[in-house]
Amino acid sequence: MANFKRGKFLERIIEGIFKNAGFYTEVNTRKWGFETDVFEKKEGYNVIVQCKQHDKAYLNIKEKLFEWMGKGIYAKVDKVVLVVSGREIREDEYAKARELGVGLWSEDLVQQLLKLDKGDLKEKINRLIGFKEEEYQKKKEEEKEREIEEIRKEIFDRRKAEARVRKEKREKSILMRVWKFVKWVVKLVWD
Structure with a gap:
């Protein structure tokens, strides 16, 4: 024991x-x-x-x-x-x-x-x-840079997707206005 x-x-x-x-x-x-x-x-x-x-x-x-x-x-x-x-x-x-x-x-x-x-x-x-502390500090910094780059890419991709959605909404909005205008014109012509 x-x-x-x-x-x-x-x-x-x-x-x-x-x-x-x-x-x-x-x-x-x-x-x-x-x-x-x-x-x-x-x-x-x-x-x-x-x-x-x-x-x-x-x-x-x-x-x-x-x-x-x-x-x-x-x-x-x-x-x-x-x-x-x-x-x-x-x-x-x-x-x-x-x-x-x-x-x-x-x-x-x-x-x-x-x-x-x-x-x-x-x-x-x-x-x-x-x-070797210096090597691991360097490795850690490189990993941090990769993470930052991934975050930047993710933000860029998200902004790009948001811009595409906004563009689609604008186009849809324009089409809706055109459609309303066409309906208004048709109504005027038929009445």
């Missing part, structure tokens, strides 16, 4: 780190049919984190790296991070993580992150997970 509590505590620590770095977070989510300890999202950039607290139990990190790489591909997230606490991470495990594109964080790294102020934390987290 103690490991379970410490594992949940680690999840909350990771959630807090990402929140302080400006991410939206969810803990123990089942968005993709499997449980993710922590899900983070920032400006369309999605990260899933799996926390492993193992003081005494055996943990095959390479196996977990493959497992979570696959889950990340399935979930179509931008980054997967495996946080390991209570056990040293070997260099070959770090190498495998780099090869697979999975972030592998040690307890020491988490402790370092906890000591950073918000600005430095944001910068460090962005670097660790490969989040």
